Amino acid sequence: MSEKTKIRFTVAYDGTGFCGWQKQKQEGQISVAHVVEQALEKVxxxxxxxxxxxxxxxGVHALNQVCHFSTHRKIDPAKKWDLCWALNSQLPPSIVAKKAWIAPEDFHATLSATHKTYRYLIVNRPRPSAHLNRYAEWVRKPLNIEHLQESSKFLLGKHDFKSFQSVGTPILTTVREIYQADWEWRRPDVLQFTITGSGFLKQMVRNIVGTSLMLEQKGMNPVKMQEILQAEDRKKAGPSAPAQGLYLMRVFYPQDLDNRCLEL
Incomplete structure (x- = not known):
C-alpha cells in the first residue's frame, strides 16, 4: 500500500442553508462536510x-474551520501547488478554502486542537437589518454592555458547564476552561461577544449568549450567571441564542505542529 500525504487546510463558510458541518443520515440534508468532501474527491x-x-x-458560520485528509497523491511542496484554487473551483460561493499545508503524520484536526475562539454578533437597534439578518441576531431594546460584561466574568476559568449544554452526543466530561469572554461594540449598533476556551459543549456559546441577554433584559444581578453555572442544570439557564449570529473564528494548535506544517 502506497504511503499517503496528509493535507491540512482552513475553510470559511456561510452556514445558511446547510444542516451544519457534520454529515446527516436524513435525506435532503446537505452538510458543509459533505460538499467539501465531494469537491476534494473531484480534485x-x-x-x-x-x-x-x-x-x-x-446556520452557524466559520471563518477558519480547520480540516485534514490523507491522499495517495504525491505532492511536492516546492512546486507550490495552489490546492485551494483547485478546490474552490469545485465549491459553491458559500464555502471557500483559504490556506493549505502538508501536515506531519501526528497532526489531527480534531484531536490536536488545544483551544478555539467563537464570536457572536447582535444587531442592537429599533429596526432589524435586511442585510445582516442571516449573520446576526436582532435585539430591539438597547443593551447594557457593562451588565453583559459583568455577568461574563463568572465564566472565566475551569468550570462544569453542564448548565449550558444542549442535549446531544454523550461526552466524558462537561468541564471546560474559558480564557476569554468579552463583549464590545463593533460599531454603534452591532455588539460582539468573543469567547475562547479549551473546548465547547453542544450549543454552549449560544446558550451562554442567550442566558447573558436574559439576565440583562430582566434586570437581574450579573452574579446570577455564577449561580446558573454552579447549578449544573440546563433548565436554570436562559434560551439558546439563534444560530445565525455565531462564528467559529479560530482553532489553535501546538506551536510545534504549526511549525512542521509546510504551506502549499
Missing part, C-alpha cells in the same frame, strides 16, 4: 475521508 479523483476541528450547528 484528487479518489475516496476522501475528511476530519475537522469540530462540528458547527445548522
Amino acid at each position: 484528487f479523483n479518489e475516496k476522501i475521508t475528511l476530519f475537522a476541528s469540530g462540528r458547527t450547528d445548522a
